[in-house]
Amino acid sequence: MKYFVIVNPTSGRGLGERSIPQIESSLQEYGLDFTLVKTERVWHAAELAEGAARDGYDVIVCASGDGTVNEAINGIMRARKDGHNQSAFTVLGIGTGNDFAGGTGIPTNLTDGLKALKENKRRKIDLGLVKGGDYPEGRYFGNGIGVGFDAAVGNEAIKVRWTRGLLAYLIGVIKTVFLYYNPAQVEIILDDKETIKQVSLMISVMNGRRMGGGFQMAPESQPDDGLFDLCIAETASKGRILAMIPHFIKGTQATLPEIQMKRAKKISIKSLDLTFPAHADGEFICLNGSALTLELLPKELEIICA
Numbered sequence: 577m578k579y580f581v582i583v584n585p586t587s588g589r590g591l592g593e594r595s596i597p598q599i600e601s602s603l604q605e606y607g608l609d610f611t612l613v614k615t616e617r618v619w620h621a622a623e624l625a626e627g628a629a630r631d632g633y634d635v636i637v638c639a640s641g642d643g644t645v646n647e648a649i650n651g652i653m654r655a656r657k658d659g660h661n662q663s664a665f666t667v668l669g670i671g672t673g674n675d676f677a678g679g680t681g682i683p684t685n686l687t688d689g690l691k692a693l694k695e696n697k698r699r700k701i702d703l704g705l706v707k708g709g710d711y712p713e714g715r716y717f718g719n720g721i722g723v724g725f726d727a728a729v730g731n732e733a734i735k736v737r738w739t740r741g742l743l744a745y746l747i748g749v750i751k752t753v754f755l756y757y758n759p760a761q762v763e764i765i766l767d768d769k770e771t772i773k774q775v776s777l778m779i780s781v782m783n784g785r786r787m788g789g790g791f792q793m794a795p796e797s798q799p800d801d802g803l804f805d806l807c808i809a810e811t812a813s814k815g816r817i818l819a820m821i822p823h824f825i826k827g828t829q830a831t832l833p834e835i836q837m838k839r840a841k842k843i844s845i846k847s848l849d850l851t852f853p854a855h856a857d858g859e860f861i862c863l864n865g866s867a868l869t870l871e872l873l874p875k876e877l878e879i880i881c882a
Contacts, residue, residue, distance in 0.1 A: 579610035580628035584640035588670045602690040625651030629663040641671020646857035666880035676719040679784020681881035700875040701799040709862025717856040719784035727853035745788030760850040766840035780807040792827030806838040843870040
């Protein structure tokens with residue numbers, strides 16, 4: 577089998593670049609036939625992954641954080657549209673959150689991820705497709721969509737340069753609570769059957785389980801069950817938001833009166849007044865959005881997992 581390894585050298589505050597010797601030595605030790613390429617710009621991972629899929633690589637490996645993982649998935653899906661369906665996918669976790677890996681059974685650290693490549697255990701997972709904002713034609717995602725508060729938090733977390741993972745996102749939460757957030761009134765339609773209208777602090781649409789390196793947005797989600805798991809939060813006071821944080825870390829937010837947990841295959845989110853920010857797998861799809869539609873694609877991607 578042929579492996580195409582995409583490394584984002586800036587992921588994990590430079591951990592990507594520092595990990596290249598270990599990646600190369602481990603793959604050589606395992607006797608794997610591989611090509612390793614570093615990303616050089618935004619959306620380069622999508623171009624590399626699409627090219628690798630079209631060139632017939634058996635496995636595309638992304639050594640990076642969740643943003644670059646999302647790019648690679650989009651590249652693979654572009655190739656699949658033209659019938660290039662042979663490439664499996666996996667991640668070597670060196671990013672800030674590693675949430676896609678954490679929700680799909682891929683190891684979240686580099687050493688175990690390399691071992692998983694050798695063992696070659698596979699499963700097929702669902703993907704999502706979101707349309708709207710800056711992507712009217714659609715952007716694929718593997719982990720989840722965040723609308724409102726958590727998108728704003730992600731924008732603050734990436735500004736934190738001295739740490740990464742859950743701590744960076746906690747700092748982002750605190751900054752967002754006290755410096756920003758004016759939530760929109762939204763209309764959420766689930767599978768054309770159920771409508772929710774409220775001022776929503778946050779809407780998380782999950783294929784995986786967590787965001788921000790440790791916030792359990794959908795602790796019961798399964799990435800191959802054919803359904804999105806939603807966590808929908810009504811607006812709340814600053815003090816109340818801070819009090820809710822431990823529940824999201826533990827995954828017990830469903831017990832809170834402000835929270836609704838739902839499941840659906842098709843989702844429409846429309847603002848009835850203000851615009852909202854939104855992200856897909858941590859990558860912004862809009863800063864001032866007004867409408868999104870989401871569709872689940874069952875068993876769309878084969879991955880190598882633990």
